[in-house]
Amino acid sequence: MDWLNETFGPVDPERVHAVVVGLEKYTDTAWNLRGPHSDATRFTDWLLARGVPPRQIHRWSSTLPPAAGVVSPNGSTPHPVTVREATDLDLILETFVSTLAGIPVEDGDLLWVFWGGHGAMDGEQRRILYGPAAGPGVGGAVVVEELALLLSSDRVPAFPRQLIMVDACATFLSEDELSSLMTRRIDVGAPRGDLKQFFLFSAGRGQGAGDNPGREGFCGALLDWLEPQEDGGLTPNLLDMSTYIRKHLASVAEAGGPGHEPALFYLSYGPGYEHHELLSGPGAPDPAHLEMLALMLRSPGMPRDLEPLADAVAGQCRVTIPRQRRPMAARALAAIVLGVPRAVPALIEELRLGGSHDAATTITTCEVPSPFLLSPAEHRALLEVLRAVEPLQGWEADAVLKASLRYHALSPQPRCDGDAPYPGAAPARGDGFGEWVVKLCAHLETFGTPDPGLGRLPHLLRFTEYLAVVSASQTKRLHGWGARVTERLGIDVRELTSHRHLVQEWDRGRERKRATPRVVVRLRTERPPGPVVPGSYSSTIWTDRGQGELDLVHTATGCSDAEVVRDINKAVDHVLGGDRANASDAVIECLVPFTEFGTRPDTWDGAPATGSPLPQILGVDHPVVLRYEGAHPSSAEARRRSLDDRWDARHQDAYVVPLPPTSTLATDPRTAAYGALREHPTTARAKVLAAPRHRLDVARVAAEVGCPVVVWDARALEGVPEDHFDPLPLAGNPFELPEQLRVYRAGALTDAAAPDYVLMLEDPSRALPETLVQTALPDATME
Known part of the structure; x- marks a missing residue:
């Protein structure tokens, strides 16, 4: 990832331009959200503090009260940057198509773009950003890729360096939503060389960005990193900036906040064209899987009202379901479940908790694809217990691992993109055991269940049952966790009981051995x-x-x-x-x-x-x-x-x-x-x-x-x-x-x-x- 070490070099603030968009108020009031306006204001203030002239900051907002009266942080002093009221998407796009296109090459060296508002993924897996007039049946969206092509074409001759920050959802749309989607077409010119673009999106494909204004959100993390930078603040080190934001959002998710991860794109145009990307989130759901899950969600055993079920799944996964996805249809819920990490096991768990055991069993037995075995709640509960497990010596941890994996060989490499690799042998003296066992369980989670004929109990549960007998203080919690997951997976409790007898036999032999010099x-x-x-x-x-x-x-x-x-x-x-x-x-x-x-x-x-x-x-x-x-x-x-x-x-x-x-x-x-x-x-x-x-x-x-x-x-x-x-x-x-x-x-x-x-x-x-x-x-x- 050497491209992430790109700093874009020094820049004269007089040759920096910016487009700053913060959309809170939409024609359909159900779409309104709080935060983009204040984020845009803070971003604008940062540009001004770096010496960017106010006339070169093109600001658009649709604000909600009481934020409608735009003032500076000092109180009633008028803000030096003119804020235009965004009532229609075409007004915003005119800034890109006309204003930026008219800036001479010698006056434009670096372009900053910040856009906060609603977004999604269209049917061609392209990111779209909704305008303020968007709502059910009213498209009003722009394709981000077309904006990128416009800014890299000869229609916008200036700005050989471009940094675009987007704080918006990237959730998948249902067929009904796609049928009503209308996007603005942008005429782009011929590609030009010697140009670099860097995109940073707050959410990966299939993820919601979360309604999380303030310093805990994406923009808050972005500016928390940008503001203290002494040198090169207008052209930041992309690796350091991206790493900080990713770690910040991960800590927010761990503490109970929205669970999303930023996605990065880097494009370099010219004779040596380059295109790099670091993506998070799954790809588009397979149409066959989407139809199968939607059909199951319409089956007689399912709740009639899917909205509480969708809210429960979203709450577990700590994502926000966009307002335009309501009322909730079976196909829309299926698209969300297949597009959000751990949402499939979360759906099964919520169905069982709600008493729909037959429906949960149907989804389990049909093996709806999910890269993760555990639901978010099960995963968080396991992490909490693992961090409390007493550190084991390396040889003892190795003995537990070998006993639990008789029917499977560990792999030093992940089996597919997104899988956690085997972390290697356990620390010899117990130092760092907590971090090692967490990584090991992430690797075991990718194994699923043993080969046919050896039972349905997953390898991860087999390991945690062995771990329970060597960690006396956490035995009860690990056993309770294992019983919970076994029930959610629809596995006969007798299989878990049989496995525990096996583990106890192993433990008795271990204790006899330990008791003898x-x-x-x-x-x-x-x-x-x-x-x-x-x-x-x-x-x-x-x-x-x-x-x-x-x-x-x-x-x-x-x-x-x-x-x-x-x-x-x-x-x-x-x-x-x-x-x-x-x-x-x-x-x-x-x-x-x-x-x-x-x-x-x-x-x-x-x-x-x-x-x-x-x-x-x-x-x-x-x-x-x-x-x-x-x-x-x-x-x-x-x-x-x-x-x-x-x-x-x-x-x-x-x-x-x-x-x-x-x-x-x-x-x-x-x-x-x-x-x-x-x-x-x-x-x-x-x-x-x-x-x-x-x-x-x-x-x-x-x-x-x-x-x-x-x-x-x-x-x-x-x-x-x-x-x-x-x-x-x-x-x-x-x-x-x-x-x-x-x-x-x-x-x-x-x-x-x-x-x-x-x-x-x-x-x-x-x-x-x-x-x-x-x-x-x-x-x-x-x-």
Whole structure:
């Protein structure tokens, strides 16, 4: 947007002209509005303060009492600028067609135009401005684009620099209104080069400008920025000016004022013709969608009088319905609803609040297009709650996000214009969490609902339900908000209840994990070229005192087996504060790449250079959890039901292979260290995903010594969601997997020798164990 940095250069005030129009009083009194006259007066005063001669300011007004007596801000002193009473549009246009056309080139360098009054979009998506005689059945409008062509043609030879400010609505007209619209035709000449035009409109396409006089409105923001400028005030920096106005109007909307956003155009004529625009608001409604919604609004279940419904929707969206749109017809209301952001969900919500549930359900099920899931009231309520949510650590926010988006991948880019992009990973230490979660929810809102067959609950609601269980102070508010949106969407409340059971199961696992002090070890074998050298392991160790937050305490390379075990024992002392009496309370989570399982544990002879760290790690005197890096935990209800069914039928098919009840491993001196795991069968657990045939010995050994094992097979897919087989990274980018995980998955799912069974446990009489919650590591640890 380099064009917005255009300042138009310095200018002599003696060579500046202006046309200032403020229309308050219309022939149809229902169209009258307050504000344009005072805005025009303030704009005129600013021009005078900048040294523009009064004779070069062409002022038109149609004023309402008590503003009819035009005086200066000082009281009764006559205003130096002659104010002409605008009774007809042709009088105003004469200023453009004749007065400006007669100004010599040497006398006109810069032209300012300010126009405040009623406006709309015509059937060709052009902006129109109504004259003072406009009303129902009386057109009296001028097309802004034709004014622009006139000012850029040889009929107006002066003013190579032009700044046009328009404070008017840009709402779409119904077919009836278009049929009665009459616009003044302007004869334009041939285009001329070396000319720059900049337009700033108070409202984007389809938006109302709002009846908001004073400093809170568009013109108030414009002059609040212009008046204090020291240098170049008559030729302002367009980027700074536009940014200020956009932020001001956004803050007014957030505080309950009109919800509209300015639109900008920049045109440069000449050999290198340019046309830039920054538009807000949607385009014209699709005729088919317009007809469909209008038909629904005429259906028997709808209120007979649509005007209260239109007022309620406009109130939610904080827009003003122009007076010329009344009395309200179904097609006119449909045009407004399809042209205003969040108006479709607002319409559905207001229908349900008014008792028209069947009508609301009809509009919902017909999927009337809307770029937003939430109504304005729902959106404001969500923002209020999100800003009160306790900041989460980055890894904890990432865990919530991953749990809620099992069936969807985050996209770093918006899916279409106007969508909010993915804001990236959550702040590591919680700073800026509030802003991040607001942006994340804006991104999730564009997702809509999951794929067919996974329920209708939108992804945004799935996320807020998970967020509710980790934000104790806001749980009740988030649950209430979720129930409200679910009801408005017409979703069976049982689906929300089922999802909450799923979330509670996830939370119970999270709390169990947080309550146990942990030592997390990531261990890898270093394999330099040549013969295997004793003492070739690298390890990274984190500790968690039971608060759910991992602290990095040790990193080492070139370690022997004994050194690795020593470092782990030191970490256990650290996490327990030196209290060895409670050493058995600590759990060690060993994260090992699948490539490390190259040696059969039951054949280990105690030599330090085996190429596999597994035997020595199991020799540590504490419960040990074995996991591949990035194993994906899933407590999805459908998956759990499928696994329960398989477990119950394990004696009737080959899905489960029970191991012999006796084992020599625990009494064998070479493997006696495995016996420590027997004392903690509920916490010591290994998990292997889609294990190829040559990895099965590891699982069998772990199972025999009392460690439950879940083995997934590529061919046992019935009833198991496909995404369960997708490993996820421990932290960092949610849509990229570490290379070793991608390689492992590819190898596991294409191995022709994969086993036929899917589950294996050491004791056939034991119940199916729960799957451990995935370990979350800080972002900085990812490669």
